[in-house]
Amino acid sequence: MAILPDHSLNAFSADGSGRRGRPRQIDLTDDLKRELASLYLSTNATRKSGSMTIAWDLFTQAHPEIAWDKMARSSKHTLPAVAREVMKNARPLVGFHRGGERKLRELAYQPGLLRRNPDGSPLRAGQRASWDDATINFGVVVPWPWRGDACADKYGVRLGRFQLLVCHDDASSFIPTWSYVIRFEQSYRGEDVAAAMIRTSRDVGCFENYVLEGGVWKSNRVQAVLNHLRIGHIDAQGRPQCKLVEKFFGKLWTVISALAKGHVGRYQAEDKATSELYVACRQGRKDPRKYFPMLSEATDIITRAIDYCNHDRWESREYGKWVPADVWARDTASHPLRPMPADAEWLMAPAVVTRKVTKAALRATVPGPLGVSQRYTFSAPWLVAEEGRELTLHFDPLGEWPLRAMVSDPKTGKFLDMADCANPVAMGGIEDDMS
Structure with missing residues (x-):
């Protein structure tokens, strides 16, 4: 619990207690609070939580001096305020309790911080961007004169779901640049990431920091680019919820599903008929040009979907309402991004x-x-x-x-x-x- 932020309102009370109304019927010592929190974490009620009711019942049975009679309550789910506070604060640690430190990195975070600086001030467009890759949810047909697989050998084209690399401005959720990487293996490499970052710095300007995961995003080629361009690296390895681009992808997939033909679904094999058709085309049993978009049409779909997201209003309980394109234009007009160094365009x-x-x-x-x-x-x-x-x-x-x-x-x-x-x-x- 010591690693979690303080969610109380103590700062707004004269005596520091933060309490209003009648005094509490029950209060607990720090040792008892830790014991109750540990008991709650042990009750496996759902995938992400324990059972407050059962944890409190077992706790009061072990401590009869507390004198809590659940039968005298209107409902067995009625719990004292202190018990609810302790178990509510312990809930983010359920993942850590069950899965160790890795799960702690994934689950223990506080909403409302990713668009802010460490001092609590709101981010400005250009201060921080999060990068990530995603596999497009529809098949794309690419002319492939080199042959090499059943589909290309028969029809001269290759069908694949290639990789989209996105630069997401964390202050506004505006997407200033993106790259669609087409490789035979339907993957991407460190040189593709480096190239995308170089083009972003050349065409848009240099961000102050990038939020990156591991793998190729930590390759020597990428690190050399960041060092030369003097762009800071914020490590998000194992903590996908710390990259706001993940939230953007959720919205992008919804928009693309309404624009793209041959959409296989947001989840694996979700659209059974289209997924089977995709496999048949990959195996050369059907001509993919009849069912899936060509490359030029696919890039138009991606462009339209990203443009929609850039100009659609976002609404948040933590940050209010805003249009990404408007925030980006306003902030970059008052605080232009640092241009790429003169020697970097060729050196990098x-x-x-x-x-x-x-x-x-x-x-x-x-x-x-x-x-x-x-x-x-x-x-x-x-x-x-x-x-x-x-x-x-x-x-x-x-x-x-x-x-x-x-x-x-x-x-x-x-x-x-x-x-x-x-x-x-x-x-x-x-x-x-x-x-």
């Missing part, structure tokens, strides 16, 4: 590879727009004089065309000059809007 580019200059060109094989490794060739007249020398390429595979790379000396870190990409990855059947 999503793709950073060191290669030897061959025939006045530098070649790098990195994941392209659809997550498939592709070869990029960069050339420039000035590279003729650097033949045989190892140089480092800095570029964004998803950047605007014509694609350019900054070239640096890997030994000194000094930037030398620019080079242009000679082979557009749009060749090979990829949709025009992905080129």
Whole structure:
């Protein structure tokens, strides 16, 4: 109980007792309160609570000096105020009692703090953002000339539920940026997270802090980005309720379910018919283009759903009512986000590879727009004089065309000059809007 915040109103009474009206019939010593709390935690009534009635009954049987006669009450559920207070304060520790420290991190928290600074003042847009990934709840069809599975071999397309990476401003619940990561394995990597953060800092500005979980969000690539951009890292590993983006996802799924065809449900195999159709298409038994949206349509659905959430009014007992887009616009106008450092756009580019200059060109094989490794060739007249020398390429595979790379000396870190990409990855059947 010592780790929980004080929920009492003692500060508002002259004598510090916080009490009003008649004096209490029963009061308990600190030792008895701890004993009652322990007994309550032992009564396994529901998944998240114990039984106040049974705990108090057993407690009074063990302490007859308290002289509590439940038969004299109008209901056996009538309990003294002190008993209810003790067990109510103990309730957040039910998870810890049953599941140890991990459950304590998941369950013991106080609503009304995640949109505030440590001193209690409200957050300002741009001060803190929470990042997370989510698997989209509908199948998406992507042109896949590389083949590699039953569906792609037969129809030339791949069906998957790929990963959405979202940047959520915790002050407003506004989503300034998001990335839809398409890989063959339907997963994402640390370089995808780093790239999303770099683009956010470049296009929107640098937040003061990011709230991140573990896994790839703690990878060396991501930490290098945060360190160079001077963005603080708030650890939420094992505590998903500390990331406000989780609440946003709950709203987003509801909106998307009304917009997307081929929606498999919010929970695993919830929509049985669509889930079976999804499996049949993945196995090549049906053409997914007849039942599921293409990539361009899917990104439009995601854009519309996020835009709806950005402009829909949020209502909260702790924070009142607000429109995310309005709060974001107001706060960033009065307190603009810090711009990305001048050297960071190239130094922290999503793709950073060191290669030897061959025939006045530098070649790098990195994941392209659809997550498939592709070869990029960069050339420039000035590279003729650097033949045989190892140089480092800095570029964004998803950047605007014509694609350019900054070239640096890997030994000194000094930037030398620019080079242009000679082979557009749009060749090979990829949709025009992905080129």
